[in-house]
Amino acid sequence: MARGRPATPLGTWGEINVQALEGGRFKAETRLRLWNGKAVRVQARGKSKTAATNALKAKCTERLGASDTEVLTTTSTVKDLLAAWIETKTAVRPQTRDRYNNSIELHIVPAFGGMRLNEVTPAYLDTWLQAQPPGIGANIRTVLKGAFVMATRYGLIASNPMAVVRPVDVQQKEVRALTVEEIPIFRKQIKKSGNETLIDVVDFVLATGLRAGEVLGLVWSDIDLDAAPPLLRTSGTLTYSSENGHIKQGRGKTGAAARPIQLPAVAVEIVTRRKEVFGVLDMIFPSGAGTFIWENNFNRWLRDARGEQFKWVTIHSLRKTLGSIVADQLGPHKAADVLGHTDSRLTERVYYQRNYQGVPIGDVVDAVLPLSKKSPNNTQKVADTPTTDRSTTTGEQDR
Numbered sequence: 001m002a003r004g005r006p007a008t009p010l011g012t013w014g015e016i017n018v019q020a021l022e023g024g025r026f027k028a029e030t031r032l033r034l035w036n037g038k039a040v041r042v043q044a045r046g047k048s049k050t051a052a053t054n055a056l057k058a059k060c061t062e063r064l065g066a067s068d069t070e071v072l073t074t075t076s077t078v079k080d081l082l083a084a085w086i087e088t089k090t091a092v093r094p095q096t097r098d099r100y101n102n103s104i105e106l107h108i109v110p111a112f113g114g115m116r117l118n119e120v121t122p123a124y125l126d127t128w129l130q131a132q133p134p135g136i137g138a139n140i141r142t143v144l145k146g147a148f149v150m151a152t153r154y155g156l157i158a159s160n161p162m163a164v165v166r167p168v169d170v171q172q173k174e175v176r177a178l179t180v181e182e183i184p185i186f187r188k189q190i191k192k193s194g195n196e197t198l199i200d201v202v203d204f205v206l207a208t209g210l211r212a213g214e215v216l217g218l219v220w221s222d223i224d225l226d227a228a229p230p231l232l233r234t235s236g237t238l239t240y241s242s243e244n245g246h247i248k249q250g251r252g253k254t255g256a257a258a259r260p261i262q263l264p265a266v267a268v269e270i271v272t273r274r275k276e277v278f279g280v281l282d283m284i285f286p287s288g289a290g291t292f293i294w295e296n297n298f299n300r301w302l303r304d305a306r307g308e309q310f311k312w313v314t315i316h317s318l319r320k321t322l323g324s325i326v327a328d329q330l331g332p333h334k335a336a337d338v339l340g341h342t343d344s345r346l347t348e349r350v351y352y353q354r355n356y357q358g359v360p361i362g363d364v365v366d367a368v369l370p371l372s373k374k375s376p377n378n379t380q381k382v383a384d385t386p387t388t389d390r391s392t393t394t395g396e397q398d399r
Contacts, residue, residue, distance in 0.1 A: 008033040013060050018049045028056035033062060044045075062118075074156055078120060078147075079113035081156070085147040093249070094241030103140045107132065118149060120160040129165060137168035154288055177314065178206075178319040178354040186310050193305035200270045201285055201298065205315060207267040207283070209322035209339050212315045213237035214257070216293045217248045218284040223263075223271050230263040234340070246294060257340040324353040 008014050021027055029043045036098050044059050046052030063074065071084055084105045089097055106315040111128060112120070125144065132140055145162045152160040178186055183206065190202050205215055217238040224231045234257060236250045251257070263271070269286065278286055287293045299315070319339060327335040327347065336344040 004016070008039065009035065010034075013057075014054055016056060026052040028052035030056060030060070034059050034064070035151060040085050048384070053211075055147075065080055072117075072151075072154065072156055074118050075116045076113050076115065076156070077113060079109050081117060081147050082108065082113070082143070087152050088150065093176055093239070093370050094243040095239050097243070098241050102136060102266070103143045103312065107136065107140055108143065116379055117157055118159055120148075120157075122164045125161055126165045129168060129388050132168070134168065141165070141168050166312055175182075175320055175324075175353045177317055177324045178313065179353075182310075183321070186306075187315065189307045189310060190302075190305050195300070195301055195305065197285055197293070198298070198301045200274065201315075202269055202302070202318065204285075205318040206262045206322060207270075208232060209319050210234070210261075211237060211257075211327075211340070212298065212317065213239060214340075215315075216285055216298060219248075219282045220275070220284060221378045225263075225268065225271065230268050232261045232263055232267070234258055234261070238295065246292065248292060259337065259340050261338060320353060323347060 005109050008031065010033055013030045016028055016030045018026055018028045025045055026049050027043060028049075029041065029044050031039050031041045033039050040063075042056060042063065044052055070317070071131055072080060080095050086097070086100060086104065089100065090252060092100075112124070129141055129144070131138060141162075144165075148157070148160045148162045151157050187199075187203065187206075191199055193199070200213055204210070208215070210218075214234055214237050217236060218232075219235065222233055222235050224233070238246065238247050239249050274284055278284065281290055282290055285293060285312045287297070302313075302315065303311075303348035323335045326338050332344040332348045336342075336347040337346060341347050
């Protein structure tokens with residue numbers, strides 16, 4: 001049986017053929033065996049035979065730093081890479097896929113989707129990414145990082161250009177929440193709307209710290225008024241995606257989202273009262289059509305009712321308000337448990353409004369550093385100091 005010509009070993013090229021072209025230039029050509037076994041023809045040109053040969057060898061060496069797949073090649077476009085990458089994201093939530101697709105279709109592809117993978121440089125990506133608005137830059141970076149990791153893993157590029165791109169510089173805003181003094185004023189403002197559902201949701205979030213999707217997705221089975229104390233156990237959150245529409249999914253935003261929350265008296269009163277009116281429906285806060293309220297609609301109600309003084313308040317601000325109160329009283333770890341965070345550092349950084357009135361340490365310090373009995377003058381000063389003012393301040397601060 002006749003044998004064919006032995007195959008060129010992986011990662012090498014065959015005989016180099018050089019031919020003269022018009023104008024005194026030369027073309028070098030060979031067949032290169034890629035690491036995936038595929039053989040490709042490679043050409044290069046130069047002013048001399050030696051220049052053309054050296055250029056061809058350099059091109060082959062560069063090509064061996066990457067390899068083609070059945071779908072993508074080293075010269076595929078960024079758009080092709082992103083299309084292949086998004087197809088691998090089958091385990092993410094549908095709404096997350098929507099965010100990825102928005103970044104791809106609205107920002108990345110219009111900007112440089114036609115560039116070939118071997119043309120994309122870290123310098124280009126870094127410059128472009130840093131120029132994006134902070135609100136979308138982080139999500140875009142997540143998409144690009146994931147896509148180019150896949151390209152590197154498949155051998156389409158020799159190294160990941162996103163590995164050295166700087167993180168998007170997002171300026172951390174100072175946490176703003178309602179103070180203890182502002183809470184009753186804000187509640188009075190909201191009550192002017194006459195929208196009972198809005199009023200109850202606002203009070204319920206202030207009392208429990210639930211996310212918007214969690215509170216609007218509450219059903220009666222989430223509440224156990226017979227427990228001592230009464231408990232709320234979160235069972236998921238409302239989400240929207242182009243794939244599934246507006247639904248309640250059975251898992252929360254984080255792994256710590258499924259949590260029990262003790263219901264304060266104001267929350268118990270809301271649930272008890274609404275049970276008499278809406279008990280025949282599944283949801284505690286139904287829309288006029290007897291369905292789950294869309295978060296966009298609730299946000300519009302809140303904007304219309306909050307007034308000029310509280311135009312900065314969102315449902316997220318209400319979560320921060322309870323988070324700050326609980327953190328002052330019980331510490332950031334307990335606040336993280338209530339808010340459904342997996343790490344209390346997030347709670348401290350994003351949900352805790354700093355205490356600008358001073359931490360009430362007076363009683364603590366006085367207990368360990370008592371005044372000397374040999375100092376009657378100092379004792380007189382302490383006696384003349386109205387201790388009730390400090391205790392009042394402490395009480396207000398700790399609430």
